[in-house]
Amino acid sequence: MLRIRCAVWPVAGNVITSERGTCRFTCAPFSTEIRFSHVLPMASFLPLLDAHDNAILTVLSRIGPVIKPVPSTLDAQAELHNSYILVDSSASPNHDILISCLDRGAEKVIVSPAHASEVIGVVPPDRILLLLDVASASAVSDKTRSGVSGVLLKSPSLELDLISSISRFFSGSSIFVLSTSPTPPTSLAIQELRSVGAVPVLPTSQLTLGQSSSSQLNIADAFLAPLRSDRPDGLFPTVVSSYAQGGRTLGLVYSSRQSIVESILSGKGVYHSRRHGLWRKGETSGATQDVIRINLDCDTDSLEFSVIQNGAGFCHLNRPSCFGELNGLAALESTLKSRLDSAPEGSYTSRLFNDPDLLRSKIMEEADELCNAETREQVAFEAADLLYFTLTRCIAAGVSLVDIERNLDAKARKVSRRPGNAKARWTSNPTASAEPPPAVPAGVAPPDTSTAIRMRKYTASSLSPSERAQLLRRPVLKFDAMIPKVKPIVDYVRAQGDAALLDLTAKYDKAHLDSTVIFPPFAPETLQLNDAVRDAIDAAYANIRKFHEAQASADTLVVETMPGVVCSRFARPIARVGLYVPGGTAVLPSTALMLGIPAQVAGCHEIVLATPPRPDGSISPEVMYVAHLVGASAVLKAGGAQAIAALAYGTQTVPKVDKIFGPGNQWVTAAKMLVQNDTDALVAIDMPAGPSEVLVIADQTSNPAHVAADLLSQAEHGIDSQVVLVAVDLPESILSTVESQVDAQAHALERVDIVRESVSKSIIVHVADIDAALEFSNDYAPEHLILHIKDAADALSCVQNAGSVFVGPFSPESCGDYASGTNHTLPTNGYARQYSGVNTLSFQKHITSQELTADGLKALGPVVATLADCEGLQAHANAVRIRLASI
Known part of the structure; x- marks a missing residue:
């Protein structure tokens, strides 16, 4: 048994025993496991x-x-x-x-x-x-x-x-x-x-x-010396694996001390047959083995022989393995080796071996297709093609899978590392710095101005049901994969409060703070804006407030369901709300407006606005000014999962809230879903939120420049933004103009690197008519739907699933994002089928009441008692009957 004292966080109560080679320890906020490599090396000496x-x-x-x-x-x-x-x-x-x-x-x-x-x-x-x-x-x-x-x-x-x-x-x-x-x-x-x-x-x-x-x-x-057999015959179970096939198991045999000695000294596969005694593998068949390595297992009672198998194979049935034929890369390697020696003249494999230019072109083609693949299935399909042509190149050069694996192992063991930047020939600007410019987020390739920015094209009528389903899919949050990453952060903040927030903000946002929260009145210097920006925010605030005030549920609903029975419903604000305003690649005062105004209109008592600080520890003045306008009761200087955890559980300075609103990256989304499902948190969320998305429907009446601009307005949000153009019987001339406009307008944008990534994964779907376009749109359920079509207003009656709709040639999505009055916090990833966008009612809850007169109870009581008896709930029936008896 091992014992270890946790040195990850300075807390007590963190010692726990462990099984061999593994240590589990628990300390607030983390529970984790450490596996020690080679605690007991697999060698005798x-x-x-x-x-x-x-x-x-x-x-x-x-x-x-x-x-x-x-x-x-x-x-x-x-x-x-x-x-x-x-x-x-x-x-x-x-x-x-x-x-x-x-x-x-x-x-x-x-x-x-x-x-x-x-x-x-x-x-x-x-x-x-x-x-x-x-x-x-x-x-x-x-x-x-x-x-x-x-x-x-x-x-x-x-x-x-x-x-x-x-x-x-x-x-x-x-x-x-x-x-x-x-x-x-x-x-x-x-x-x-x-x-x-x-x-x-x-x-x-x-x-x-x-x-x-x-x-x-x-x-x-x-x-x-340390080997001990637990078998009556003193033999050692021995797994034989193929060194040349990445450790594939060839069979299970037995070894004796004598056979092990001979194998070690001779370098040949020698075992012990339980029927015939010492067995020198291949002595009669010629299928000998060269022993590369002999390993002990962790209990020193069995062995593994890693060998190079010669001849027909290990199995007595002349197969490579006792466990069946080869598969995967090992089978492909075997096939290619045989084809290299005897490929039929004119066969495709023969062409590849004999035409280096063809093979080189196919490798480059398949690499490009793999880079552009989106779905899991597409990536697997294209990767398989690339591996086929790559291994063909290797076999032609006399390189085996073992050679490749040796190189992989060697590279994995290297201590010194190169920067890993792409060579100049694979970037657009060979004279540029090796490092990407600071403004380009991680994961975005340098701009390639030599290549047009293009969307992928499909025709709806020629798609199979499965292909159509693939086009409707988005890369959604893998909740199971994210939870193990997010939970330690949430638990850390829950346990350590402000100390954890300060620590994580320094780690992730590079901001070293003295305090986590700003309370009103906010210092005037934090609200300093240029006049144009201030006026724009004021105008947006007025429009958004006007629209959201009209949504407020102020009147009490009263219905007399039968004489003497009056039911009512009235609205009350959610007392404490948390508003998450993302930072990252853009400053988003608009999100603060969209979340803060309906909270203010609904009458929420506490409005806690959370947003990541800048490296100097400050909050952007635009966001601070909005916080002032909407009457925020606190501004939390934190982002990511740690901000969500602070809002959900509260800290020494951060007020706990009852509902959390706002978009964010996958860490934020996963944290919101995690705390929502924790009964100790007692917190709700607005909706699952994913990358921004837009679907534009355009017909021959559309302006190609306007269509392209609307597509790009969402594409610039991030490399994972989803952009779809549904082309309604568009002639190739108009569609080409749209594509040219996308390319030209994109290259004029400062965020062209982000746009290049998102547009390359975006699609154009050809449909025959407007009915097919709206059918595809309803199936897709976009966050933003833009109608560049004739009589666009008439099509609204056919829209069943969308977060927000932009009608006609003069209604850019940008207006809804900023200042028309509607809310831009909308459902993504197809959730427009089930969710509304954020609105005033999102910040209210409805309470019902009922009042019965004596006559009302006389009429309704027998109905209730009968139903309660039917369900076997006598106390329910008694509560009615005892009153009826007293009337």
């Missing part, structure tokens, strides 16, 4: 190279890594794979050499405490071992312990109690023990060391391929 013997090194390569001294220089032939690099404790480490060793395949470096501080922070902890004398182990600092993955102890003797104690001190780390005695440990000593979680280190000068003696230990004897 670790060799230390102090005497060079090629035959011994060849054998050792089959059973695990070898400790080697750090080379003074690195030549191109230096073999560092499967090795640990030991730094001479008397000399300061050469960082360039160490990094190069790790980049060239070395698994770990071993340094002394004197030099640990020079390496920790430069090299990842899982790549460092600490070299210690057993007497000085307890003097290691916590920082050093946390910066390494294990220790190599030098000890004059193998005192198990002392080693076990040190192992507990370095809980969760790999423990290796090098005895300074001139004689090797016995097999029993190796077994005992493994039992306390330690692995012996044996100098190669103490190892031999011959018989064990007092001065040397046979390599196979050392390997076998």
Whole structure:
């Protein structure tokens, strides 16, 4: 069992025991799991190279890594794979050499405490071992312990109690023990060391391929020392896997101590048949095996042989595996290799092998199609094509999957990293800086002015039902994937309040604050705007307020359902509301208006506006001015999931709210959905919100420039914005003009990089008539629907699903976004089928009441009593009958 003390957050009560190799710990706000790599390495011992013997090194390569001294220089032939690099404790480490060793395949470096501080922070902890004398182990600092993955102890003797104690001190780390005695440990000593979680280190000068003696230990004897079979026959279950096919299982066999010894020493697959005894694989069939690696399992009672299988295959049925034929990439590789040798003349594969230009063109074509694929199914389809042509190129060049995997493993183990920028030929501006300009958000490629910005085209009448369904889909929030990311943040804020908010705001928004909330009256200097912006906000405020005041439910609804029975319904404001105003790539005072005004009109008692601060800790004056206009009771300087958590649960300074409104990214959306489902939070949300979207219906009466402008007005929101043009019997000449306008107007925008990404994923759908257009629109249920059609107002009666509709040539979506009066917080991702956009009623709740006279109860009471009796609820019936009896 392992024990670990949590050092992630400074809280108490965070120690918990664990099963081998895994530690679970719980502390506010996180519950998490750490898996320690190589806590008990899958090898019997670790060799230390102090005497060079090629035959011994060849054998050792089959059973695990070898400790080697750090080379003074690195030549191109230096073999560092499967090795640990030991730094001479008397000399300061050469960082360039160490990094190069790790980049060239070395698994770990071993340094002394004197030099640990020079390496920790430069090299990842899982790549460092600490070299210690057993007497000085307890003097290691916590920082050093946390910066390494294990220790190599030098000890004059193998005192198990002392080693076990040190192992507990370095809980969760790999423990290796090098005895300074001139004689090797016995097999029993190796077994005992493994039992306390330690692995012996044996100098190669103490190892031999011959018989064990007092001065040397046979390599196979050392390997076998900790093995213990739980079978009556003493055999070890052995999984045989294909090194050449990425670890695919070939079969299950059994090994004896004799067969293991012969395999280790010969490098051939040798096993034990329960019927015939020693079994040298392929001795009669020719299907021999070259052993690459022999691994112990975690309980040292079974083995894995990683082999290169020769001949027809492993299985006696002449198949590659006892578990069936090859599939996936391994099967494709096998097929391509056979086709390289014997592809029929004129076959497509033969053409690919014999025409490098065709193969190169297909690889580039499929790579482009993969980059433009949108749905999960499309990505899988295009990736499969690309892998086919890529592997064809590899087979033609004599490159196998094993070669590819070796390179992947080598690259994964590199410590030094290149920036990873695209080469100049793949960017639009070869002379530009290697880094993207600061204004371009992460994930957006540099502009490619040489390529037109185009939408993808489809014809509705030729689509199959499944293809049509694909066009209607959006990339929606994967709730299950986001919750594990969001929940720790929400829990942290819930537990630590303002302290967590300050910490997370510094981390994510790079703003170091002294306080999280601004309360009114707001300082005049935070509201300073230029006159034009102030006047525009005032005009928008007036229009939006006028429209939302008209929606307010002020009168009480009274209905006498039968004589003496009066039912009523009256509205009350939701007392405390939280309004989330996104930051990120744009300042959004319009969102503050759209959320704040209906809350103000509805009469909400507390309006808490949350928005991410700027790096200097301030809030944009435009948003602050709106907060002042709508009477915000507090402004929370926080964004993301942490802001949602603060609104849902409250903190020392942030008031708890009853309902949260506002759009946001996937972190915000996931946090809103999470807190809504927490009964402890007792908070509601407005709606699930996703990326902005617009659907434009255009016929021959439309102005192509207006259509293009409306499409781009949504495309610039973000790279995940959804833009659809439904073309109603548009001639190719008009459609080409629309496309040209999209391209020309997009290149004139400052946010062209974002537009390029979103438009490339957007679609044009050809339909025959307006009925088909409205049918597609209702199925899509867009956030914004724009009607560039003849007699647009007449089409409103056919609109069933939309967040907001913009009617006719002079009604740009921008007006609704800012100042016409309607609300721009609207349902996305197809939720317009079920949800309304935010309105005044969203900030109100309705309470019903009823009042019965004696005569009313006489008439209604028997009905109620009968129904209560029918449901077996006698107390309900009694509440009526006891009154009737008293009348």
